[in-house]
Amino acid sequence: MRRKSETRRLDILRAAARVFRRSGVAAAGMREIAEEADLSPGNLYYYFAGKDELLFFCQDRTLDRMLEAADAARASTIPVADQLRAVIRTHLHYTLDELEGATAHLEIDMLAEALRRTIIEKRDKYEHAVRALIVKGAKRGEFVSCDAALVARAILGALNWTARWYRPDGVQSVAAIAEGLADYLVRGIAAARKDANKGARPPCPPGGLSPQGGSRPSGRPPRGLPSGRKSAKSEKALIATQT
Template identity: 30%
Template sequence: MSPPSSRPAAAPESPWLAADTRAQQRELKRQAVLHAAAQLFNERGFHATSLDDIAERLHVTKPTLYYYVKSKDDILLECVRTALGMMRDEIVVVRRAGGRAIDQLVACMRVYALIVTQEFGRCVIRIGEDPLPPPLRRELRALKSGIDQEFRRLVAEGIQEGSIAPCDPKMAAFMLGGALSWIGRWYRPDGELSPEQIADRGIALVLNGIVTRRRATKT
């Protein structure tokens, strides 16, 4: 008869996930709710989309949604926060990399153009701030203002370095942001051009215009 083993018995696996794993799973599901909502907002409009529609898209019950979000207004704000947060973070990366102001401006414009072709970015442009109650609307405007200020700053720096023609930085930032934002209105994922092609061609048009510049003739 062999002696009993001195090794301690292995502990049975716990049926409960570790706290960090549970948090990760919850965040993944929360992001799925936001993605589904953004898709529906873009397809049908904010007012025409209900929480029941979002639950149906995810194959869950409506009460399940309340574990991840508070309301439809909360969902819209989170979609907007996500898109504008992505823009802000990418612009910070561009600014930290340094270089000429015009090169930074082009890089930031490209970030902006690419994000408004994504679900969350299109949601920002197509739905806007009107459906939100005043407190959430103010938060959205503050987020947008931060991005606008970065564009103004880069335009002003470009004027100083001589890479941008003298102009009103505020108006220039409004015009650039407006032109790039409109991409989110007409972009279609099944269109002929990729987001990258749209960004590159759109930025070229904004910066170079469409009027032929005649070369000065020598006399």
């Protein structure tokens, strides 16, 4: 029986991720996280050194997952446009999904210098992966030639910003948003298309132009429940820092 049960730690991490997403990293208090994880504030420090470590693991976990998905997409043999599409889908899933979604990794400035370095490295690695996808598509003639670095950042910006406006109770599902964004974002670099549904597809379901429900009052989205999935890499990292 290993000390500081792994599952407990994971439960706490998920709770923290939920609070971070709901209230924002800055506003998320240790007491709030403790309550969400069903333990006392003091007990939280038995499992994690502090808020920084909690935040670090949240970010690390999500980035690992995204990186993993990006690598998988790049390794596949489907058209590059579809690879990029897959990355976009996964990105939004791990960001917005009500159960597994996390947004802590979008606020890296809150982290102590020492830990931040690692996270920034991983984030850059992910960005490079997206960029590489664009370059590959351009080389194959699937994409137009362009400033891959800038386009990659534009894409990631569009994706990351969804965390600001997406609401679980909205009219569009995460999947629908993912498809819509993938269509638009890929189309922006797709090479001249003659409807040879290669990587680009017709704009949108002709029902478009939908007004998308009113303005969101920036309230707190409802909570979600923890689920059972785990990421192999993050788990390793978790154990590694075990004391």
